[in-house]
Amino acid sequence: MKIIREELKKLSSKIxxxxxxxxxxxxxxxxxxxxxxxxxxxxxxxxxPWEKLKAELGL
Structure with missing residues (x-):
């Protein structure tokens, strides 16, 4: 029963x-x-343009 409660708690958190x-x-x-x-x-x-932006940011 304890395992089921723990699993339900995990599922509730995920939801x-x-x-x-x-x-x-x-x-x-x-x-x-x-x-x-x-x-x-x-x-x-x-x-x-992405290439120009990358150049400006030094990426």
């Missing part, structure tokens, strides 16, 4: 960790989706 790490999904409006798409495109156009 709590999983629940804490879950990302809540959220509905967004069409307008918000368009704004996110615009920001993605802007970032792609104006972002710093």
């Amino acid at each position: 709590e960790l999983l629940e804490a790490g879950m990302i809540q999904e959220e509905e967004i409006s069409e307008e918000e989706a368009k704004e996110l798409d615009r920001l993605v495109e802007e970032t792609k156009k104006n972002g710093i």
Whole structure:
């Protein structure tokens, strides 16, 4: 019985960790989706290329 309780306690802890790490999904409006798409495109156009960033950081 003691072993079962210990295992249940371990499982409970693991479940709590999983629940804490879950990302809540959220509905967004069409307008918000368009704004996110615009920001993605802007970032792609104006972002710093990875190779350049690595060089600047000395990686």
